[in-house]
Amino acid sequence: MSRRQALRKYKSYLMQLLMIFISITAVTPLFSIFYTAVSRGGRTLLEAGLSFITDLPPTPLSTRVGGIAPALVGSFLATLLAIVISVPVAFFIAFLVTEFPNTIFSKSSEVFIRSFSGIPSIIVSMFVYSAVVIRMGTQSLLAGSIALSIVTLPYAYVYLTSALRSVPETIREAAMSLGMNRLKALRYVYVGVSRRYILTGILVSYVRAFGDTAPLLFTIGFLMNSVFAGLLQPSNALPILIFVYALSPYEIFHKVAWGATLLLIIIYLVLFLVSRSLLRGVKL
Amino acid sequence: MSLFITYQSAPSLIRFGVDLLSSTVWRPADDPELEKYGLLAPVVGSLYVSVLATLITFPLSVTLTFTITEILHKRLRDFLRSIVEIMGGLPTVVYGLWGSTVLAPYLRDFIMQPLYDHLGFIPIFSCKPVSGYSILTASLVLAIASTPYVTALLIEGYNMIPAKYKEGIICLGATKYETFKLLYGLLKPYVIASLLLSLSRALGETTIVALTVGNAMKLTLCLFDSTHTIPSLIASQFESARLYTYAMPTLFAGGLLLLLISLGASYVGIKKMYDWRSKIHV
Numbered sequence: 001m002s003r004r005q006a007l008r009k010y011k012s013y014l015m016q017l018l019m020i021f022i023s024i025t026a027v028t029p030l031f032s033i034f035y036t037a038v039s040r041g042g043r044t045l046l047e048a049g050l051s052f053i054t055d056l057p058p059t060p061l062s063t064r065v066g067g068i069a070p071a072l073v074g075s076f077l078a079t080l081l082a083i084v085i086s087v088p089v090a091f092f093i094a095f096l097v098t099e100f101p102n103t104i105f106s107k108s109s110e111v112f113i114r115s116f117s118g119i120p121s122i123i124v125s126m127f128v129y130s131a132v133v134i135r136m137g138t139q140s141l142l143a144g145s146i147a148l149s150i151v152t153l154p155y156a157y158v159y160l161t162s163a164l165r166s167v168p169e170t171i172r173e174a175a176m177s178l179g180m181n182r183l184k185a186l187r188y189v190y191v192g193v194s195r196r197y198i199l200t201g202i203l204v205s206y207v208r209a210f211g212d213t214a215p216l217l218f219t220i221g222f223l224m225n226s227v228f229a230g231l232l233q234p235s236n237a238l239p240i241l242i243f244v245y246a247l248s249p250y251e252i253f254h255k256v257a258w259g260a261t262l263l264l265i266i267i268y269l270v271l272f273l274v275s276r277s278l279l280r281g282v283k284l
Numbered sequence: 285m286s287l288f289i290t291y292q293s294a295p296s297l298i299r300f301g302v303d304l305l306s307s308t309v310w311r312p313a314d315d316p317e318l319e320k321y322g323l324l325a326p327v328v329g330s331l332y333v334s335v336l337a338t339l340i341t342f343p344l345s346v347t348l349t350f351t352i353t354e355i356l357h358k359r360l361r362d363f364l365r366s367i368v369e370i371m372g373g374l375p376t377v378v379y380g381l382w383g384s385t386v387l388a389p390y391l392r393d394f395i396m397q398p399l400y401d402h403l404g405f406i407p408i409f410s411c412k413p414v415s416g417y418s419i420l421t422a423s424l425v426l427a428i429a430s431t432p433y434v435t436a437l438l439i440e441g442y443n444m445i446p447a448k449y450k451e452g453i454i455c456l457g458a459t460k461y462e463t464f465k466l467l468y469g470l471l472k473p474y475v476i477a478s479l480l481l482s483l484s485r486a487l488g489e490t491t492i493v494a495l496t497v498g499n500a501m502k503l504t505l506c507l508f509d510s511t512h513t514i515p516s517l518i519a520s521q522f523e524s525a526r527l528y529t530y531a532m533p534t535l536f537a538g539g540l541l542l543l544l545i546s547l548g549a550s551y552v553g554i555k556k557m558y559d560w561r562s563k564i565h566v
Contacts, residue, residue, distance in 0.1 A: 008459050008462070009459060011459070011461060012459035012460050012461035012462065015460075015461040015464070016355050016460055016461065018347075019347040019350060019351050019355060019464075020351055020355060020356075022343065022344065022347040022348075023344075023347055023348045023351040023352075023364065025344075026344040026345075026347075026348050026428075026431055027348075027364070027367050027368065027371065029371075029379075029382070029387075029428045030367060030370065030371050030374070032382070032386060033374070033378060033379070033382045033386075036382060036385070036386050037378070037382075114554070115547065115550075115551075117550075118484055118546060118547045118549075118550035118551070119488070119543060119546075119547070120487065120488020120489075120490070120515065120542055120543065120546055121488065121490070122488060122490045122515045122518055122519065122539070122542075123289065123488070123539050123542065123543050126289070126292075126518065126522075126535070126536065126539050127288060127289060129522075130288070130292055130536075131288065207373060208373070210375075211373070211374070211375025211376070211377070211378075212375070212376075213375070213376060213377045213490070213491040214488075214490040214491060214515070214519075217490070217519055217522070218522055239375055239377040239491070242377045242378075242381055243377050243380070243491055243494075243495070246377075246380065246381045246384060246385075246495055247494070247495065254385070257381060258381070261377075261378055261381055264375060264377075264378065265374070265378060268373065268374065268375065269370070272369075272370060272373060276366075
């Protein structure tokens with residue numbers, strides 16, 4: 001082997017090592033985040049025990065940690081409602097776009113929905129604030145869900161389109177040759193064939209919406225004194241609670257924020273793993 | 285929606301005009317005549333923070349992509365990929381909280397203070413790091429949070445490169461590093477497109493920035509100083525802006541500007557991406 005070749009080889013090894021090193025550096029923050037969340041949040045959770053998920057948040061001067069029940073309830077409900085709003089719309093458009101790709105309607109709605117993903121979510125929040133909150137006179141769970149549904153719409157759309165596109169051409173033709181029209185084929189064949197994809201898509205959109213802060217910032221309100229006030233009344237959400245408490249100067253709020261963060265991470269990981277295992281089962 | 289935002293921001297646009305972009309005053313007053321607002325600092329802050337974040341993201345995501353696709357063996361690769369996926373979906377507020385309580389003090393003590401002590405004559409290092417909440421912290425956390433997103437895009441693009449190129453490169457006896465250089469050259473337009481998309485996301489990112497940038501209405505180019513970005517300004521001033529006649533329209537004007545910049549960046553990014561895709565599949 002000539003010297004030149006040896007040099008090339010060493011250079012390559014060196015660069016590979018460097019790349020692996022940089023890659024490891026890039027993912028270390030995750031472990032740091034987990035470590036801090038478990039050590040700080042874990043302490044809060046141990047201190048508060050089960051009441052952390054059933055109690056009301058503390059006041060700045062209280063000595064007990066209290067709980068984050070309003071935020072948990074608000075988060076689950078608002079996200080559920082957002083999914084209920086956005087998934088049917090996304091599904092309808094995805095169906096039209098996959099089945100009739102060349103009509104003006106599907107082309108324009110494709111462009112429209114894609115540009116949605118370029119809109120910063122804080123702008124969505126401002127928009128919903130002035131379009132819904134001001135008109136209703138109060139921040140509410142409903143307004144929060146509307147903002148969330150606008151943000152999740154493009155995600156749900158992308159997943160549902162790829163779900164419908166995953167239906168093999170042979171199955172499509174078989175359905176057509178039985179004399180079904182497209183709606184019937186969708187109802188009896190496509191949905192069944194791609195159900196795991198669709199479920200995963202819905203779940204992934206749910207996860208997305210669950211952790212999103214900015215759309216809720218001006219819309220959902222900050223409910224502290226009861227767990228659930230009603231659909232048209234202010235509510236609270238887990239990410240909002242963490243955000244507001246992290247910005248506040250009180251030590252007790254920081255404690256609660258870390259506890260809430262640990263819970264948020266756990267919920268996120270569980271949903272993530274479930275959607276992962278759902279997707280793994282997909283075989284066509 | 286953008287029409288709506290324009291409508292909401294009209295009073296401020298009419299009243300302040302170009303002044304909006306040339307001054308950094310934020311003076312709410314009970315008397316509408318005395319109110320004066322300028323968006324220069326947050327606009328500069330926004331661009332500064334997100335461009336810096338994207339520049340940090342670039343080497344991280346490119347190396348991550350190549351490590352995942354070429355260097356590592358199957359099991360390790362799947363492991364690293366799952367980690368990147370988990371990072372990509374992690375709620376941004378978690379990054380923000382971590383950045384403000386863990387990373388900011390660390391950066392202040394071990395990076396910013398030494399740099400200020402020894403290299404303080406360079407303008408971007410020339411201000412004393414006080415709280416750790418700074419442009420540097422915000423861009424770093426933002427970069428960490430957007431690396432998984434860019435990496436996912438790049439892996440997708442990498443898998444789109446037809447096998448014939450890879451086979452050709454290997455047939456010529458290239459080492460791994462040379463393979464990387466050649467394939468990177470092929471992937472370059474796609475990389476730029478992905479970075480533009482990431483920039484568009486970084487511009488609109490609220491939670492991370494509001495928690496780490498320090499939220500001060502100050503025009504600065506020093507890395508260790510706190511400033512505002514448009515989203516952080518909106519997030520922190522929205523509650524009080526309701527009370528004043530022109531504050532809310534000004535925030536909406538900022539939002540409009542943000543919307544235009546970020547839609548523009550993502551439009552160019554998506555277009556570049558499609559161009560590359562149709563070029564690579566000849």
